[in-house]
Amino acid sequence: MGARVRIEELHISGFKNLDSSIRLSGCNLMADENGSGKTGVLQAIQFAIEGRTALGDRPEATAQLIRNGEASVRVRLDDGFSFERGLRRDSRSGTITQTLEVTGNDSVKLKDTEPLVKTRVGELAEMYNLSLFTGLSQDKQRSKILDLCGRAQKSAELDVDGIVRRISIEWLKLERGAGTVDMAIKMHRGTQAELIDFLKADLAKDRREAFDSIMAAVREEIVGELTESIGAALAKAKSVENASKSACDQANAAKARLADQKNAMRVVAATVETMKADREGLLKQREQIVGQIENQKGREESLRSLQNRLDNATTEIHRLEQTLAGVKIQTAADAEVLRVAAKSIRTDNARVAETVARFTDCAGAPLFAQAAEKRRKLANPTSEEFADAERAIAGIEADLKAVIHPDVQAATRAYHAADEVRREAVRQRDTIGAELQKAEAARQSAELAIEEYRSGPWSRALAKLKSFLAEGPTLTAPQFQIINELQTIIETGAVVGREAELTSRLNSATTVVDAMRARLTEADAGVSATEKTAHDAANAAQAVEGKAAAARSLTADLNAKLTSARQKWDTLRAAKTAMQDVERLEQQAIETLATDLERRADGIAAAIKLHDQNLADLEAKRKNRIETERQMNELRSAGGWVPAEQVEAQRTALTEQIANVDADLDLKNRFQALEAELQKAIVATESETVRHDVAKQIAAAIRALRDGLMGELVRPLLERMNKFLSVAAPGRVAYCELEQVKGETRKPIFEIGWEVDGMYRVPLPALSGGEAALFGGALAYALVCIANPPLRLLLIEAAEVDSNHMTHLLNGLRAVAGDVGNILVATCNEGFSTDIEGWNQITLSETVAA
Secondary structure, eight states: OOOOOOOEEEEEEEEEEEEEEEEESSSEEEEEEETTSHHHHHHHHHHHHOOBBTTTTSSHHHHBBBBTTTEEEEEEETTTTTTEEEEEEEETOOOOOEEEEEOTTTEEESSHHHHHHHHHHHOOTTTSSSHHHHHSSHHHHHHHHHHHHHHHTTOOOOOHHHHHHHHHHHHHHHHHHHHHHHHHHHHSSOHHHHHHHHHHHHHHHHHHHHHHHHHHHHHHHSSSHHHHHHHHHHHHHHHHHHHHHHHHHHHHHHHHHHHHHHHHHHOOOOOOOHHHHHHHHHHHHHHHHHHHHHHTHHHHHHHHHHHHHHHHHHHHHHHHHHHHHHHOOOHHHHHHHHHHHHHHHOOOGGGGGHHHHOTTSSSTTHHHHHHHHHHHOOOOHHHHHHHHHHHHHHHHHHHHHHOHHHHHHHHHHHHHHHHHHHHHHHHHHHHHHHHHHHHHHHHHHOOOOOHHHHHSSSHHHHHHHHHHHHHHHHHOOOHHHHHHHHIIIIIIIIIIHHHHHHHHHHHHHHHHHHHHHHHHHHHHHHHHHHHHHHHHHHHHHTTTTTHHHHHHHHHHHHHHHHHHHHHHHHHHHEEEEEEEHHHHHHHEEEEEEEHHHHHHHHHHHHHHHHHHHHHHHHHHHHHHHHHHHHHHHHHHHHHTTTOHHHHHHHHHHHHHHOOOOOOHHHHHHHHHHHHHHHHHHHHHHHHHHHHHHHHHHHHHHHHHHHHHHHHHHHHHHHHHHHHHHHHHSSSSSEEEEEEEETEEEEEEEEEEEEETTTTTEEEEEGGHHHHHHHHHHHHHHHHHHHHHHHEEEEEETTOOOOOHHHHHHHHHHHHHGGOEEEEEEEEEOOTTTOOOOEEEEEHHHHBOOO
């Protein structure tokens, strides 16, 4: 970037009807009337530097800048370098052409003009035009500020080691406690790096190693612009945290899976060598058993045949024995007793209880017991009791009909009717009162309209005109005639006609108000009459209130007696219904009991017949079994016999024992391998847990630093603003909020404003017009200094600023003029003294070419 320069002279020709030559110093003030071209001068400077204005670079916008077919703006810097940008409109096609000529310090015209202008002057970005900047959205303002401050910060080398040390300190506060670290910082006399090593020395080795590993990766991300570096460092820490969390979850899953497998294994306590020796002994025993099995093959066939016969005989004998054991031998007399009992309980109710007591295990006995219990608890009402209850109900109902007082009811109805008439009259009166309020409001509105019109612009214009004529100015005859005609138009065509119309509205509103007041008086009289009628009706109702009270008391007693009588009748009906249910249950129990007794009698008779037949079959089968057993005993009594099932059982047992030993050997080996793998998984889990915890704490430490680092990023901007405000607005200190914190949530925002006397903050949108001008001057000055172009140019348009705030604004700008090339302030001179020390006064009317 080139040396610092400033504008020395500005020549405008045909640009927005301006023809001016202006010499500029450090502080320049254009205080002139509205419409004098102040805004045009500011736009001319922007056009010369950028080739466009705030109107844009569209053809129709550019066409507004040209007068008489061409326009130009020439700028000469204090080092002799100058450039001129022009516009020409073709008279035939209407197209507009832009030109740029650049002259060096030695008055030689140069080529490659645009790059030269940008190199010597820089860009007049929208940031330096405060009105454009304040019109941006909050997000765009935040982005512009951070981008500008970030680009300014790039010019200085980023202190990577310092940022890493600050992250380390924040992490140690989370790891060892903020109090411990703060105390160590106060007491330690070495460097910050030595303090960090001292605090890390007491930590576990795995946590120190995890921290060093993660911070090495984070350090690589801290390059370039500060905010980008912090964001990249936080992203790296989060990436390590997520990766370690995933690895930790995988290691935990593997550890749990291996632990489950290990717990599922039942491993013998013997060593592998002992288990192998036991296996050899079992193999030898199994070989001996196999030899014995070969010797038994001849006998086995014979025994198998005899065994089958024996098994068949045994099965058949067992079946017959079960059949005979299930038959209870009873005589035909027993069956006859059962049939007689079944018949008797169907015909003689007196025999039922006796039969149930004798055959308690028969179906129906529980039902009969249940019915007897219910009968014992219930009372069976008689017909006479029902008749007495019905007579009592009828008598009470007759007494109720006799309690009638027509005079009480008539008086009450008369009172309610009169009260309803009174209420309706009150409602009508309230409605008329509301309408009267609206009419009063309309009349007041008409009066206000007349007052406002009499003090309005037409009346003021007529007063000024009369005052002008009263001063007796020297006028020509045509001028005097024109003024007389103007006065006649104002008086007759505007003021008088409008005032007559408003007066008519006022008279109409007054008429309506008077009519509504008359109606309200009539309504009040009607309300009074209805209130008297209602009062008389209330007195009449009160006179018969004693009779009404006695009637109500007697009616209440009779209703209570009627309710009690009906409840008694309902109770009798319920008892009768319950007794009928008991009788039906008893009949069902008797039928069930008789049917079961008959079924038992039939079963006894059938069992006696089957028993006689099975006895003969059982005796024959027992004889066959005895013969088969004798033959098998003879075969087994021969020398060297060993039962085949015993030998097979021994071989099977030995084979199973060998298989169990093999399985135990394999399980023992797998258990040892699984135990080693589980130990590795435990170590990996602990390592990844520590890494995840440390990465999470490092991310939290970076987030904790982020506010402070971003505050440092905008600190140069606030320092510049406060330098200006210390003169222009004492007691005001600028602030800038870049983030909003709610709990653990951070939301990017942009709020800029000033703090008043250290008590409360006022954001920029809440400032008054004059205050906003002071704050805007501070912000524009700070932004230009931070951007640091070769031409530090402040263009400030303060048309709506009062004289007091304008004086403070100019004092503040004058105090910082040494940091800026040119300051150009445009304002209206109405009510403002332009006699300001240190400012170059520019009056456009004096600079316009003849």
